[in-house]
Amino acid sequence: MKTVSAGLLVGIVLVFVAGAGSAQEASRSSAWTRTTPKSEGEPKGYVQFQDYCSMCHGEGPGQPGTMALQAKYKGAQPALLSQRTDLTPQLIKLYVRNGTSIMPIFRKTEISDADLDLIADYLTRNNKK
Amino acid sequence: MRLPPGVSSHDFSSALTQFANAVGKEWVFTSDDDVNTYRDSYSPFWHEPEEPIPSAAVAPDGVEQVQAVVKIANNFKIPLWIISTGKNLGYGGSAPLLGGSMVLDLKRMDRIIEVNEKNHYALVEPGVSYFDLYRYIQDKGLKVLIDPADPGWGSLIGNAVDRGGGRTPMRDHFDAHCGMEIVLPDGEVMRTGMGALPDSKTWQQYRYGFGPYVDGLFSQSSLGVVTKMGFWLFPQPEAYLTGSVTVMKRDDLIPLVAGLAYLMNSGIVLGTTSVANPLAFARRDPALAALYAKPGGASTEELEQYAQEKNLGFWSVELPFYGPAKVVAAQWEYAKEKFSTIPGVKFTEGTINRFPIKPDELPQFNSVAVGIPSLSVFGVGSARSEGHIWFSPIIPMTGEAILEAQKVFTDAYKELGMSMGPMFFLGPSSNYPRCFLVLFGFPIEHDIEKNRKNRENFKKIVQVAAEHGWGEYRTHTAFMETVAQTYSFNNHALLRFHETVKDAVDPNGILAPGKCGIWPKHMRKARA
Numbered sequence: 072m073k074t075v076s077a078g079l080l081v082g083i084v085l086v087f088v089a090g091a092g093s094a095q096e097a098s099r100s101s102a103w104t105r106t107t108p109k110s111e112g113e114p115k116g117y118v119q120f121q122d123y124c125s126m127c128h129g130e131g132p133g134q135p136g137t138m139a140l141q142a143k144y145k146g147a148q149p150a151l152l153s154q155r156t157d158l159t160p161q162l163i164k165l166y167v168r169n170g171t172s173i174m175p176i177f178r179k180t181e182i183s184d185a186d187l188d189l190i191a192d193y194l195t196r197n198n199k200k
Numbered sequence: 201m202r203l204p205p206g207v208s209s210h211d212f213s214s215a216l217t218q219f220a221n222a223v224g225k226e227w228v229f230t231s232d233d234d235v236n237t238y239r240d241s242y243s244p245f246w247h248e249p250e251e252p253i254p255s256a257a258v259a260p261d262g263v264e265q266v267q268a269v270v271k272i273a274n275n276f277k278i279p280l281w282i283i284s285t286g287k288n289l290g291y292g293g294s295a296p297l298l299g300g301s302m303v304l305d306l307k308r309m310d311r312i313i314e315v316n317e318k319n320h321y322a323l324v325e326p327g328v329s330y331f332d333l334y335r336y337i338q339d340k341g342l343k344v345l346i347d348p349a350d351p352g353w354g355s356l357i358g359n360a361v362d363r364g365g366g367r368t369p370m371r372d373h374f375d376a377h378c379g380m381e382i383v384l385p386d387g388e389v390m391r392t393g394m395g396a397l398p399d400s401k402t403w404q405q406y407r408y409g410f411g412p413y414v415d416g417l418f419s420q421s422s423l424g425v426v427t428k429m430g431f432w433l434f435p436q437p438e439a440y441l442t443g444s445v446t447v448m449k450r451d452d453l454i455p456l457v458a459g460l461a462y463l464m465n466s467g468i469v470l471g472t473t474s475v476a477n478p479l480a481f482a483r484r485d486p487a488l489a490a491l492y493a494k495p496g497g498a499s500t501e502e503l504e505q506y507a508q509e510k511n512l513g514f515w516s517v518e519l520p521f522y523g524p525a526k527v528v529a530a531q532w533e534y535a536k537e538k539f540s541t542i543p544g545v546k547f548t549e550g551t552i553n554r555f556p557i558k559p560d561e562l563p564q565f566n567s568v569a570v571g572i573p574s575l576s577v578f579g580v581g582s583a584r585s586e587g588h589i590w591f592s593p594i595i596p597m598t599g600e601a602i603l604e605a606q607k608v609f610t611d612a613y614k615e616l617g618m619s620m621g622p623m624f625f626l627g628p629s630s631n632y633p634r635c636f637l638v639l640f641g642f643p644i645e646h647d648i649e650k651n652r653k654n655r656e657n658f659k660k661i662v663q664v665a666a667e668h669g670w671g672e673y674r675t676h677t678a679f680m681e682t683v684a685q686t687y688s689f690n691n692h693a694l695l696r697f698h699e700t701v702k703d704a705v706d707p708n709g710i711l712a713p714g715k716c717g718i719w720p721k722h723m724r725k726a727r728a
Contacts, residue, residue, distance in 0.1 A: 103331075105559075105572070106338045126331060126352060126575050131559075133567070133576025168237055173578055173585050175241035175289055179234065180227075180259045180307035180327075 101153040102131040116193025119186045120153065123177070128152045139172060156198050160191035201230060202255040204278045204300045212255070215276040219258045222268035227308070229257040238286075238303045240295035242587030242644045244651050244658075244678050252299035252677070254281065259305040263381065263389060263427045269304060270425065271387035273710045280304040281712055282425050284326035284358030287351060290590045291362065292677035297714040304425065306355075313428065314404075317342045320433045321378060321404040326357040326426060330573035344433040345555075345571040347371055352573025357429045361419045362674060365631030367569040369470035369522055370434050372632050374419050379403040381428035382418055385706035390424070404430035420674070422712035423705050434522070440557070440570050441521040441528040442550035445539050446478070446513035450500050452542050453515045454599035459538050460517055461597045464630060468531050471520035471569060474629045475602060475636070478512040479503060485510075513546065520569060525552055587644035588623065589678075591661055593670040594635050595628060602628055605638060605670065612664045616657045637673060662686060677715075684717020699724065 101120070108121040127136035130151060141150035149155055164187055170176040182190070203212050219228045229235060238254050245251035260266045273280050279301040286294030286307060296303060310327030315337060322333060322344075330348035333356060337344060347366035349359045360373040370376040379393045393409040394400040407413070418424050447456050453475070463469040482488050488506055491498035498506075507514050519535055521528035529552070539545050553561055557570045567574045595601045606625060613620050623641030631637045640661070642654050659682050662672065666686035675683045687694055698718045702709070709720020719725070 102559075105335065107335050126573075127578070133574050133579060135575055135578035138579055168233070170241045173242075173587055175287065175293065175587075176237050176239065178237040178257075178286060178294065178305065178307070179229070180305050181286070 100130050101125055101151055102129045114193055114196050116189035116191070116196075119182075119189045120193045123182050123186070124152065124190065127174070136174065139174075152194055154197075155194065158194050158198070160188070160195060163187075163191045163194055202235075202253065202300050204255045204302060205298065207276060207278055211276050212278070215272055215278055216256065218272045219269060222272065223258060223260045223265050227259040227261070229259070238294050238305075240289075240293035240677075242289050242293060242589060243295065244589055244642075244644055244655055244676065246586075246644070246646050246651065247648055248651070250299075252296050252301075254296050254303045255300045257303040257305050259308050261308040263383065266304075266306075266309075266383045266425055266427055267387045267389060270383055270385060270710070273302070273304075274385060274387065274708055277708050277710060278302055279710055279713050282306065284355030285329050285353055287329075287353045287355075288358060288362060289351070290588055290676065291674060295677070297677040297680060297712065301713070306425070306427075309427065312336050315340070315342055315344065315433075316404070317344050317435075319405055320344055320435050321430055322346075322356075322433055323379075323404055323428060323430045324356050325428060326355050328356055329353050330356065334571070334573050343436040345370075345436050346433060346573075347373065347376065347571065348568050348573040349373070350568055350577035351575055352568075353575065356431060357426050360429065360431070361421070361426055363419055364674070365472070365637070367472040367520075367566070367631070368434055368571055370432060371472050373431075374416075376432050377415070377429055378405065378407050378432055379428075379430040380415055380418060380426055382424035382426050384424050385708070385711050389427075392418075404432075417701065420716050422702065422715040422718055424711070434571075436555050437522045437524070438554065439521075439523065439525040439528050440553045440555070441525075441532055442518050443521075443532045443535065444516055444518045444548040444550065445535070446516040446546045446548065447542050448508060448513055448544040448546075449504050450514050450603075451599075452545075453602060455542050456515055456517065456539070457597060457599040457602065459535075459542075460519075460630075461634075463519070463535055463538065464597075465634065468521075468534065469519050470522060472629055472631050473517050473519060474627050476516050476518075477514070478516055479507055479514065482510065482512060518550070525554065528552065585643060586646050588641045589644060589658070589676045590674075591640040591642060591658060591665075592672055592674060593638055593665045594632070594673050595638055595670050597630070597634060597636050602636070604668070608664065608668055609640070609661070612661060616660060618657055632673070658682075680715060681717050 103125040104121060108118050110118045127134060137150045144150065167177050167182060167187055203209055216228060216230060235254060235256060238257050243251050258269055260269050279298055281296030281301040282304045283294045284306050286305065294303060306326040308327055309325040310332060311325045312328055312333060313323040315322045324333065330346060330352040333346055337346065345368060347368040347370040349364050349366055360377050363374045365371050365373060379395045381389065381391050381395065383389055392415050393403065393407050395403040396409050418426060445456065457475065479488065491502050491506060504514060521531045536547050595605050609625060610620065613624065626639040628636030628638045642658055645651065655678065658679060662679065662682050671686055672683045684695055695717060702718050703721050706720065709722060713720050713723055
C-alpha cells in the first residue's frame with residue numbers, strides 16, 4: 072500500500088494547489104469534522120454537506136470524491152465541490168440519486184429531499200446570480 | 201410497477217396500503233425514481249435483465265413498525281430483503297438477491313441507545329453508521345475506541361451480521377457483539393443472551409444467557425430482522441505503535457508468518473496486518489519488468505537479488521500494537537527478538553502515536569486502524585472505476601499457504617486470461633484471528649460482455665479455491681448460490697440443516713429468500 076499512499080498524497084497536494092485560487096472561503100475548511108457540526112455562522116446547507124458529503128468530497132487526505140474530481144478536471148475546475156461556482160441544483164440531485172463512477176446512489180432514507188435541497192443551496196451559494 | 205414473485209397486483213396494492221398505514225405514506229417507496237435508488241450501484245448485472253431490482257421499499261422507524269411490516273409481508277407472502285445503511289457495496293449494496301423482493305430499509309432506525317465507558321460497550325440500532333457513532337463519542341468526550349469497517353458509512357449491525365472485519369483489537373465484528381434484539385418472521389420480538397431475562401442488568405456484558413446460544417443463526421442469515429445489537433468496545437488505549445519486519449528471501453516467508461501467528465495467537469499483536477510483497481509495488485520498474493518478461497519468468501534467485509540490490513526485501517509485515525506506551529514498546533522489542541533468528545531480517549521503527557490522535561498525525565497511517573472512520577478505501581482507482589466486487593477466500597495463517605495460494609491463483613488467472621492488476625491478491629490480512637483473508641477485486645463496468653465474462657471467471661475462481669480447501673468468508677448476492685454449494689461436506693449436511701431451520705422459523709419464506717444459498721421450501725430447486 073505504500074506506493075499507493077504516496078500517489079494519494081501527490082493527488083492531495085495538487086488538490087490544495089488547485090483550490091488555492093478560490094479566496095472566497097480561504098479560511099473555512101470543508102474537511103469532515105470529528106464532532107457534530109454546528110450551523111451557527113455557516114452558510115445554509117453546510118451542516119448537511121458535512122453530514123453526507125464531506126467524508127468523500129471534503130479537504131484533507133483520503134477523500135476519494137475530491138481525488139476523482141481532481142483526476143477528471145486536472146485543475147480546470149476546483150476539485151473541492153464546496154468551491155465550485157458552476158453546479159446547478161438539478162445536476163447535484165441527479166448525481167446524488169443516480170450515482171456516478173464509484174459514487175453510489177443515495178436513497179431518501181439517507182439524504183431526504185429536504186436535506187438534498189439544502190446541500191444544493193450550499194453548493195450553489197457562490198454561483199453568479 | 202414490478203410485482204413481488206407470486207403476489208397478485210390486487211394483493212400487492214392492498215399490502216402497500218397496509219404498509220403505508222403502518223409506517224406513514226412517505227416511507228413506502230413505489231415510484232420508478234425511488235425504487236431506482238435501491239439498485240446495487242456496483243451490480244455485476246448492470247443493463248441486463250437479470251439485475252435483481254426490487255418491487256418497492258418500506259422504511260419503518262422503530263421495532264413496533266418493523267413488527268407490523270413483517271406481519272403484513274407474512275400475510276401476503278411478500279419477500280423482504282433487509283438492509284441497514286444499504287452500503288454493502290461489493291456484496292450487493294441495497295438491492296435484493298431475488299428480483300421483485302421488497303426492500304426493508306432500516307436506515308431511519310439510527311438511535312445510539314447507550315455508550316458505556318466504564319464497561320466499554322455500545323447498544324445501537326441498525327441505521328447507525330461508524331461515522332455516527334464516532335461523532336457521538338467525540339461530542340461526549342468518551343474514552344472508547346470504535347472499530348470501523350474500512351467504509352465508514354457502513355452500519356455497525358449490518359457489517360457485524362454480515363461478519364465484516366476491521367483493523368483494531370475488536371476487528372472481528374460479529375465476535376465483538378454482545379446481545380441482539382430480533383424481529384422474527386411472524387412479527388414476534390426476541391432478545392438473545394441475557395436480554396431474554398426481563399430487566400437484565402448484563403445484556404451487553406455476558407453473551408450467552410442460558411440454554412443454546414443462537415446468535416450465530418442470525419449472521420449471514422434470513423431468519424430475522426436485527427433491530428438492536430450490543431458491541432464491546434476497546435477502551436481508548438494510551439498509544440498506538442507500529443513497527444515493520446522485512447525479510448530478504450522468498451522462503452523467509454515461512455518463519456516470518458510463523459512468528460506473526462505466534463505473536464497474534466499469544467495476544468501480543470492484536471490488530472489487522474497484511475503480508476506485503478515489496479516487489480509487487482516495484483513492478484513498474486523497467487529492470488524488474490524485464491526480469492518478469494523473460495521466457496519462463498524471473499527465477500527466485502533473480503528476484504531475491506533484485507530485492508537485495510534495491511534494498512526492498514522480499515516480504516514485510518507491519519505490526520500494530522495497542523496499549524500503554526510502555527507496554528507497546530516492550531511488545532515491539534519482544535517481537536524483534538522473536539524475528540531476529542531470520543538471517544538478514546530488517547526492522548523499521550514506527551512512531552508511537554498517543555491517543556487522542558490529532559488530525560495532522562493522520563496521513564501517516566490508515567485512520568481506520570486508530571478507530572477513526574473514513575472512506576479513503578474508495579480512493580484506489582476511483583477516477584476510472586464503476587465499482588468492484590470482492591472474491592475473498594480464507595487461507596491458513598502460514599507462509600506455505602500464501603506461497604501455494606499465490607501460485608494457484610496466478611495460474612488460474614493466467615488460464616482464464618484475467619489481468620493481474622493492483623486488485624490481485626490483496627493481503628493476506630489478519631482481519632480475523634488465526635487465519636488470513638485474501639481479497640481479489642473484480643472490476644464492475646457498465647459493459648454487459650465484460651461483466652458476463654467476469655461473472656463466469658468469478659464462479660470458476662470459487663471452484664479453484666474450493667478444490668484447494670479454501671472457502672469464501674462472504675460474497676456478493678450474485679454468487680451466494682455458487683459459494684454455498686462449495687460448503688458441501690456430507691452431501692450438503694450444513695445447508696440441509698439451514699433449510700430445516702428456515703422452514704421451521706420462516707415457513708412462508710418471506711425473509712431474504714436465497715440469501716447464502718438458503719431458499720424457502722417453495723422456491724427450492726432439487727439438488728444435483
